[in-house]
Amino acid sequence: MLRRLLRTLSVRRSEPDTAQDQAQAQDQDPTQDVDEPLVAILADIPRLQRLDGRHDLLQQAGPQLRLAVAEHRVARDHLRAVVGTARRTGTLEALQGALLALEPDDVGADWFNLAVTVQTAPSGPLPADFMMGLIGELRRQPQGFGQQAMRRYLPERRLARRPLEPGSLPHVLFQLYDARTTPSTTPGTPGASDTASSELRYFLGLLAEEATTPELTSLLASVQDPAAAPAPAPTTRTERQVIVQVRVEEEGAPSDLPYTRRQYSLRGYCYERVGDDEPAFRGSKALPGLFTGRELDRHGFLAAWQDWAESGWGVTKRVEFLLPHSLLNHPAEAWPSGPADVELSHTCQVVVRSLTRYKDKTVHDPWLRRWAALDHGCPPGDALERIGWMGPDASAEQPGAAGKPWSCPGSRYPSLRLTHPADVGDWLRAHPDLACLGLGTPYDHDLDLLRDAVRDALLLDGIPVMVWRRDEGDPGPLVDVLRDCHKPDRLADLPHTVHEARRQGRRDPRSVHNQISLLWDDPTCVFTSQDQQMTGTRVAGEGAA
Structure with a gap:
């Protein structure tokens, strides 16, 4: 009871008593304008709208920040205190890392990571004021904005042997802005900043093609330079290949039951290959539960891979079904490719493979x-x-x-x-x-x-x-x-x-x-990591064995 009373008194002492006090406090703190974009990003993260979620964030950030922050009942006021205290105590980067660890799948964590980097890192390829304005405009765009630009730009980078890690729009922008992670040049070498600026401007030009608001269009036009990055050289249709492997495991084998009554589990893995390089892991997904052979093609499992297997410039798509030998005659190409119920064979290459051989080195x-x-x-x-x-x-x-x-x-x-x-x-x-x-x-x-x-x-x-x-x-x-x-x-x-x-x-x-079955079993596209604990979809896993 005493502890609760002390906390209540502490909250009341830390809050301004009147609107006039709040205005005076803002006038006296010149960092408010800098902090507000960060506060707005944090306030949009559902977990941080709860007091226990904000406590988790501070716990993750460490005692230097946690013990210095005055608690507030109102979420936005509390987050404003968190950001202001982090800036004052030099723990903004600790807060940045804590949020990425706590909410790795919330795009807000990526926006916060980008914004903090723009405000605290050495000068980037474009002015910080421009970048903060861009962040604000992009966050006001509808969900899915930027997907077309990324589907074009990321393959171009891979074909040029300068890949970026796929992810959300702010994650891609972060890699292009932050000199420590941009692989196109070596920081500190002549021309490095010019090249990084050209790369970022080129990508923003692709975003401009999707812009629908005059504010964003005007902002992006202000940094456009047609000569910033040359158009990529034409490529052949086989230079980049997206491979989705659907692994169908028979449970309780061997069995005398017909395949339509046997039980199967499903796991999927996505890989990408450029030229003759080894395929690189891009994501994985498991479908909970077991399915009979009669149910295998009725659950829309492949719809989860639409983003990865999206048709694109210079892309070949192939879905490989890793099957037990009892299912080798299964018409896998008839599976629906997505919600429209279009057969997979009409949208991409479909082959079957021997799961028995795949697993036995x-x-x-x-x-x-x-x-x-x-x-x-x-x-x-x-x-x-x-x-x-x-x-x-x-x-x-x-x-x-x-x-x-x-x-x-x-x-x-x-x-x-x-x-x-x-x-x-x-x-x-x-x-x-x-x-x-x-x-x-x-x-x-x-x-x-x-x-x-x-x-x-x-x-x-x-x-x-x-x-x-x-x-x-x-x-x-x-x-x-x-x-x-x-x-x-x-x-x-x-x-x-x-x-x-x-x-x-x-x-x-x-x-x-x-009525054609094709068993296409490429031994250079075998991944031993599939037999280990499933890798998450956000972080890259192992490559070819």
Whole structure:
């Protein structure tokens, strides 16, 4: 009781008694005008509108600030005291770091970080007064403002080998303003400030294209210089690639239940690759709960990746489904890509991969060897002729082996008519350069002969690419469709060719175009960090193994 009474008296002593006292206090403190933008940012953070939230912030900032701040009942007055005391005691940067640690997912923390840096750091590439005015105008823009500019600018930086960490608009502006984090130049070297200024002005020019208010338009126009940054050089469509890996784990395997009744968990990981660089981790997401095979494509899971997989200049998008072998024939390309319920196959490349092999490092050596042979020493030509075809022999007497007759499309390799799973090993040893396997019949996990032969081809012999029809049709028309839609000169073009075929099959959902499964298993795009605790979406994780 005594402690509560003392706190109440302390609050009353620290508050001006009248409006006149408040006005006099403001007149006597010349830092009020400088502090108000910071106070306004803090006041918009929901957590800091509560007294316990402000206590958490002060606790995080440390005793030097916490013990010096007079407490107020009114949130804005309390925050004004916090900022003023932090400036007076030299703890503004401690407050800045404390807020980033306490509220890492609130954009207000990024705005505060930028504003404090503008006010306290050495001279930046643009005047501090301009930057503080810009912060105020940008904070008044509708949610989502600046997304178009960032989707264009961040890929340009990556292609130029000067990447910025993706994030909110104030986070990108912070990196461009703060000389300590701008990777385009070395601070202190001749021309460094000019280059940083040009980079920032160029990005502000992109923001100006989105501006809808005269105030912001006028402000951005005041610093525009068309010569500040040259337009980026044209790039090819494959220079930047966004890869989303959807990992479908079967719970309680093995199971005798049909896949529609088995239980699966879903996790997603986003990576980005520029040129021949190793893919870089960009974000991750897990969907809580378990789903039956019948429910896998009904929950809009991929909508969470729309920002990352957004179409853009010089971008190739690919969604890779990491599947247990029991799901290899799953029509993953039919998943909805977003709220509009458009099939994924119409918006980006879709491939399946062997989750079993992905997780087992002990079988990666033959996989890497076959991948290296994919197009090695092959001049451009009809790559479809370098698919080796196999399927059950129609006269096979092994359990689960019998199948209907199938014909082999034109190929430089003799076809394999399976009578035993070990046949595939002998066949592939005779053709060490064979890297793409075609199935003459649909993959059926319940057919022992074909299932075991495919398993051996993947895990023991390292086949990285497979293609087949999911329906009962002959493989010949499949090859004809691929050749007519986009004849690939290299096997490396198959994801693009299959994507084009699917896009051209919209007229008839039952056509061959919509019955193609492509297993595209790139061993250079394997991430061991997926088997560890999931990394958050805000901080970059590990790269390729």
